[in-house]
Amino acid sequence: MTSELPRLVVQGLSTSFPTEDGLVRSVADVGFSIAPGKTTALVGESGSGKSVTSLTLMRLLPRTANAQVSGRAEFGTRDGRRVDLLQLPDEAMRALRGNELAMIFQEPMTSLNPVFSVGEQIAESVRLHKGLGRAAALAHAKRMLDLVEIPAAAQRLHEYPHQLSGGMRQRVMIALAMACDPTLLIADEPTTALDVTIQAQILVLMRRLQAETGMSILFITHNLGVVAHHADDVVVMYAGRVVEHAPVRPLFATPGHPYTQGLLACLPGKAHVSGMPRPKRLFAIRGQVSSPLNPPPGCAFEPRCDQAQERCRQAMPALVDMTPSRQARCVLRSAA
Amino acid sequence: MQLPRIVRQLLHRRIVMAAAVVLLVIVVLALGAPWLASADPNDTAVLDRLKGPSVEHLMGTDELGRDLYARIVYGARYSLAIAALTAFGSVVGGTILGLVAGFFRRLDAPLMRLVDAMMSFPDILLAIALVAILGPSLINVVFALVLVYTPRVARVVRASTLVVRELLFVEAVRALGVRTSRILWRHILPNLMSPILVQVSFIFAYAILAEAGLSFLGVGVPPEIPTWGTMVAGSQQYAHQAIWVVLFPGLAIIFTALSLQLLGDGVRDLLDPKLKKTM
Numbered sequence: 280m281t282s283e284l285p286r287l288v289v290q291g292l293s294t295s296f297p298t299e300d301g302l303v304r305s306v307a308d309v310g311f312s313i314a315p316g317k318t319t320a321l322v323g324e325s326g327s328g329k330s331v332t333s334l335t336l337m338r339l340l341p342r343t344a345n346a347q348v349s350g351r352a353e354f355g356t357r358d359g360r361r362v363d364l365l366q367l368p369d370e371a372m373r374a375l376r377g378n379e380l381a382m383i384f385q386e387p388m389t390s391l392n393p394v395f396s397v398g399e400q401i402a403e404s405v406r407l408h409k410g411l412g413r414a415a416a417l418a419h420a421k422r423m424l425d426l427v428e429i430p431a432a433a434q435r436l437h438e439y440p441h442q443l444s445g446g447m448r449q450r451v452m453i454a455l456a457m458a459c460d461p462t463l464l465i466a467d468e469p470t471t472a473l474d475v476t477i478q479a480q481i482l483v484l485m486r487r488l489q490a491e492t493g494m495s496i497l498f499i500t501h502n503l504g505v506v507a508h509h510a511d512d513v514v515v516m517y518a519g520r521v522v523e524h525a526p527v528r529p530l531f532a533t534p535g536h537p538y539t540q541g542l543l544a545c546l547p548g549k550a551h552v553s554g555m556p557r558p559k560r561l562f563a564i565r566g567q568v569s570s571p572l573n574p575p576p577g578c579a580f581e582p583r584c585d586q587a588q589e590r591c592r593q594a595m596p597a598l599v600d601m602t603p604s605r606q607a608r609c610v611l612r613s614a615a
Numbered sequence: 616m617q618l619p620r621i622v623r624q625l626l627h628r629r630i631v632m633a634a635a636v637v638l639l640v641i642v643v644l645a646l647g648a649p650w651l652a653s654a655d656p657n658d659t660a661v662l663d664r665l666k667g668p669s670v671e672h673l674m675g676t677d678e679l680g681r682d683l684y685a686r687i688v689y690g691a692r693y694s695l696a697i698a699a700l701t702a703f704g705s706v707v708g709g710t711i712l713g714l715v716a717g718f719f720r721r722l723d724a725p726l727m728r729l730v731d732a733m734m735s736f737p738d739i740l741l742a743i744a745l746v747a748i749l750g751p752s753l754i755n756v757v758f759a760l761v762l763v764y765t766p767r768v769a770r771v772v773r774a775s776t777l778v779v780r781e782l783l784f785v786e787a788v789r790a791l792g793v794r795t796s797r798i799l800w801r802h803i804l805p806n807l808m809s810p811i812l813v814q815v816s817f818i819f820a821y822a823i824l825a826e827a828g829l830s831f832l833g834v835g836v837p838p839e840i841p842t843w844g845t846m847v848a849g850s851q852q853y854a855h856q857a858i859w860v861v862l863f864p865g866l867a868i869i870f871t872a873l874s875l876q877l878l879g880d881g882v883r884d885l886l887d888p889k890l891k892k893t894m
Contacts, residue, residue: 309806343720376791377790377791377793378792380790382787382790384787386783386785389783389784392784392802392806394808403791403793403801404792407793409793464675
């Protein structure tokens with residue numbers, strides 16, 4: 280935590296899948312970085328490449344998908360080395376996974392093995408990475424359940440996933456992810472499957488754990504409300520590309536990309552973009568995400584954009600600096 | 616006719632319990648054969664041949680005057696042992712095959728085509744061919760039956776593996792850095808235990824029938840070993856004079872196989888969480 284280097288630097292990350300209808304570029308030239316102890320949110324609608332980005336970083340894409348990955352993902356390990364997650368040998372990657380890099384999934388109902396008690400599942404991870412014995416690992420598992428504020432942890436330890444509610448299971452998943460004290464936590468829509476009150480509890484818990492351990496979080500979500508409260512930096516993705524990258528406050532104050540503006544306008548209650556009158560009806564971005572098999576020649580968002588111009592149709596705009604700390608992929612910003 | 620749910624459940628449960636009791640009695644008889652059988656199963660007494668059931672010979676005697684009750688009790692040892700070894704062997708083989716085929720997609724097609732090829736032969740025909748090639752002995756019968764039933768288990772295990780491998784927890788444990796072999800062994804296999812257990816009980820039942828069938832056809836275990844199958848086979852031509860020579864071994868086969876099937880059904884209901892209330 281003493282180093283000033285970001286914990287994770289992703290550059291030019293692209294992931295493509297060969298399909299019968301041609302190559303699908305799910306993630307194209309994505310770059311961002313996460314500072315130690317900070318949270319970067321990856322925001323976008325379904326199919327924008329958020330989850331593929333996280334799975335690519337964890338190297339968890341199914342082998343049968345034959346994904347073609349390029350780019351760099353430089354990760355600072357605990358012992359001070361900088362490794363490229365995309366180039367690491369399988370064995371070394373496995374040693375990092377669950378240990379320094381942990382992941383929480385969207386669906387807590389099916390993310391736990393139904394035939395093992397939650398204690399055994401948490402214990403497995405620490406036995407694997409820390410080489411603890413069975414008893415010590417179980418004791419550690421109990422501490423982890425305490426840490427994620429599960430009441431009667433000693434008793435819950437011996438319960439099976441089906442005996443726990445969704446919120447409890449997500450807490451167990453967090454305990455499982457945190458068991459080896461990771462430095463980077465990838466949370467793939469961790470609260471999407473939970474109801475709103477539980478969502479808030481889980482988010483507060485994650486923030487507390489982050490403050491205590493100094494871990495970095497890559498927070499993948501489509502919930503902008505969550506982003507506003509919990510992220511430091513925001514990466515907005517559209518059709519596999521980064522369309523805007525900014526610290527959280529400026530992004531919400533003055534969204535730079537028309538897509539981000541549209542997303543913010545879609546929020547009920549907050550539906551007014553600065554300079555525009557508060558609309559009476561709920562705003563929706565018109566149209567649909569373009570097919571990844573047949574992307575428009577210019578800006579991917581151009582067919583849905585109200586501010587589209589002729590040059591938007593010609594070529595994909597570059598990601599331009601609006602200020603030193605923010606970028607947007609829009610011709611309107613490059614003119615400024 | 617629609618009986619009340621409770622009555623049906625109770626009835627179902629009673630049948631399973633009865634099946635369990637029948638099996639227990641047979642297993643106790645088999646294990647305690649030296650003490651529970653009144654006579655040596657291979658003692659011949661030509662003068663007492665084809666005698667009907669009496670106090671001295673509970674189930675009568677066969678064409679060589681051997682005590683049928685003693686032979687059935689000793690025969691239980693062999694028949695159950697053959698069935699148990701067959702069930703064990705084919706479940707181990709089929710589970711490994713099915714797990715590998717279901718998990719490693721590249722191996723799926725070649726392995727399953729092999730399994731299909733084996734399953735395309737009628738069970739008994741394949742077993743007869745194998746025993747004919749290998750020669751009739753207890754071990755060869757077991758080996759042939761294992762080969763016959765392994766594909767069955769492999770199919771079931773593969774199907775269940777395909778379901779379990781797609782569950783998110785498999786990806787979650789992978790994200791924890793668990794290696795593939797351990798995921799298969801520690802995380803997927805335990806989730807397959809209920810279909811596997813059901814297969815054990817069914818194959819146990821099939822194997823008893825198949826062994827009897829093979830012995831009846833003369834390609835099973837050598838005739839000097841008393842199994843229920845060899846008893847029916849050896850005495851069949853006397854059936855019209857003395858029905859008991861085939862009746863009692865036949866009943867032993869029917870009761871054992873039926874009880875095993877019922878128990879298998881019960882186990883499946885018990886292990887299927889959606890049907891748990893039935894038990």
